[in-house]
Amino acid sequence: MASTQFDRAADYLDLDQSVRERCKWPKRLITVTVPVQRDNGDTEVFFGYRVQHHLSRGPVKGGLRFHPNVSIGEVAALAMWMNWKCALMGLPYGGGKGGIACDPRSMSTRELENMTRRFTTEMLPFIGPETDVMAPDMGTNAQTMAWITDVYSTHAGHLVPSIVTGKPVELLGSEGRTQATGHGVAFTISRAFYKLGIEDTKATAIIQGFGNVGAHAAYTLARYGVTITGISDITGAIWNPKGIDINQLTEHVAKTHGVKDFPGADAIDPEEMLTQPCDALVPAALEQVIHADNAGKLQCRVLAEAANGPTTPEADTILEERGDIFLIPDVLCNAGGVTVSYFEWVQNLQHYQWSEQEVLSKLETMLEKAFENVMHFAETNQMSHRVAALALGVHEVAKVKATRGLFP
Numbered sequence: 504m505a506s507t508q509f510d511r512a513a514d515y516l517d518l519d520q521s522v523r524e525r526c527k528w529p530k531r532l533i534t535v536t537v538p539v540q541r542d543n544g545d546t547e548v549f550f551g552y553r554v555q556h557h558l559s560r561g562p563v564k565g566g567l568r569f570h571p572n573v574s575i576g577e578v579a580a581l582a583m584w585m586n587w588k589c590a591l592m593g594l595p596y597g598g599g600k601g602g603i604a605c606d607p608r609s610m611s612t613r614e615l616e617n618m619t620r621r622f623t624t625e626m627l628p629f630i631g632p633e634t635d636v637m638a639p640d641m642g643t644n645a646q647t648m649a650w651i652t653d654v655y656s657t658h659a660g661h662l663v664p665s666i667v668t669g670k671p672v673e674l675l676g677s678e679g680r681t682q683a684t685g686h687g688v689a690f691t692i693s694r695a696f697y698k699l700g701i702e703d704t705k706a707t708a709i710i711q712g713f714g715n716v717g718a719h720a721a722y723t724l725a726r727y728g729v730t731i732t733g734i735s736d737i738t739g740a741i742w743n744p745k746g747i748d749i750n751q752l753t754e755h756v757a758k759t760h761g762v763k764d765f766p767g768a769d770a771i772d773p774e775e776m777l778t779q780p781c782d783a784l785v786p787a788a789l790e791q792v793i794h795a796d797n798a799g800k801l802q803c804r805v806l807a808e809a810a811n812g813p814t815t816p817e818a819d820t821i822l823e824e825r826g827d828i829f830l831i832p833d834v835l836c837n838a839g840g841v842t843v844s845y846f847e848w849v850q851n852l853q854h855y856q857w858s859e860q861e862v863l864s865k866l867e868t869m870l871e872k873a874f875e876n877v878m879h880f881a882e883t884n885q886m887s888h889r890v891a892a893l894a895l896g897v898h899e900v901a902k903v904k905a906t907r908g909l910f911p
């Protein structure tokens with residue numbers, strides 16, 4: 504998917520063959536084994552990955568994912584997308600992504616901590632504040648980042664907060680990072696509504712995924728006055744056309760570990776939920792959930808890609824032919840996370856802390872600019888929002904590669 508999308512953008516840009524090849528392939532792919540003693544005394548060996556797509560514009564930046572489906576191919580695609588996202592947002596980074604193939608839901612906190620610490624130890628030769636800066640992604644959180652900081656700092660002999668972003672605030676994480684991705688998702692949806700003449704307070708949204716991104720998108724959308732009619736997670740999907748109370752749902756999820764059986768809504772089939780009428784459909788979980796079989800059935804006005812890679816290239820073609828759905832591509836829609844990560848890294852390097860208000864206001868300024876750039880480029884060149892966003896990102900990376908030159 505990532506390669507196909509890159510090729511479309513590179514074809515449009517008519518990239519020089521040398522620059523095109525150098526932009527396409529990752530610089531480093533690292534695979535490590537991570538032995539962990541399980542609580543029952545057995546040792547289990549997990550596979551961990553980190554892909555550093557390119558370092559031409561600065562250190563690589565991107566999340567660390569704990570999920571059973573993690574593979575080197577998935578991580579390579581996610582790292583490639585991080586390039587174009589960072590470049591589109593004007594951040595001084597290349598793209599990176601990492602992960603461990605594991606099921607964090609079935610692991611104790613002790614097992615997760617040991618796995619994270621061992622993975623970090625294996626990664627020590629390859630990471631650093633000027634080389635590779637990780638952050639949370641699916642299945643990881645601020646606590647995971649705190650363990651990574653501890654291992655790295657212990658080896659350095661002093662605290663190195665700039666080794667990761669998305670840390671707890673008490674460990675020099677940034678105010679606003681936890682909610683940044685979801686906040687940015689909601690902000691871009693509201694911009695899309697404005698372009699389409701839809702009022703936030705009369706709009707509805709359906710969200711797949713109620714983790715970090717999905718839940719914070721839901722809070723912010725609800726604050727804007729949007730009615731959230733459907734939400735799903737791995738346990739099932741819930742539906743209430745009058746609106747789901749997000750605070751009550753959060754309490755229910757804290758107690759039961761899932762949205763299933765929430766008393767304030769009915770159950771609905773998770774696949775059917777995606778094709779219900781709504782103003783915004785927000786996939787905020789996995790890749791490839793909008794595909795050739797359901798793209799033609801979507802009844803949303805806006806498809807807001809909070810997750811990375813939720814739409815397959817076949818579905819993209821169907822949506823482009825339909826022409827009635829306003830796509831907010833992933834590299835724009837979820838860019839709030841890495842943008843506030845950049846703010847966190849800058850604060851750490853300067854030994855300075857910004858307020859939440861300062862962080863979110865700077866974030867909105869940068870998202871607004873990127874949103875308008877993508878819309879303008881798409882309109883001027885008569886292309887989809889996806890190709891426009893990717894072309895803008897790829898162009899920035901290609902410029903740097905061409906200027907730096909190639910050692911013969």
Ligand SMILES: NC(=O)C1=CN([C@@H]2O[C@H](COP(=O)(O)OP(=O)(O)OC[C@H]3O[C@@H](n4cnc5c(N)ncnc54)[C@H](OP(=O)(O)O)[C@@H]3O)[C@@H](O)[C@H]2O)C=CC1
Pocket residue numbers: 566639640641642643684711712713714715716717735736737738760761773787788789790809810811837838840841
């Ligand atoms: N965290 C961040 O800052 C950023 C994340 N993203 C992207 O956003 C997406 C979500 O990440 P994040 O919120 O951090 O991850 P989390 O692990 O916090 O949440 C993932 C959510 O997806 C749910 N989920 C898992 N499988 C399914 C399924 N089959 N159907 C429906 N829901 C499912 C999980 O359910 P359960 O909890 O029940 O397992 C959980 O609610 C990913 O694509 C990630 O790459 C993009 C930019 C930044």
Ligand SMILES: O=C(O)CCC(=O)C(=O)O
Pocket residue numbers: 564565566567585588636637638639640668669811837838840841842844
């Ligand atoms: O915050 C970051 O550095 C990376 C976030 C991320 O993994 C993503 O945008 O997909």
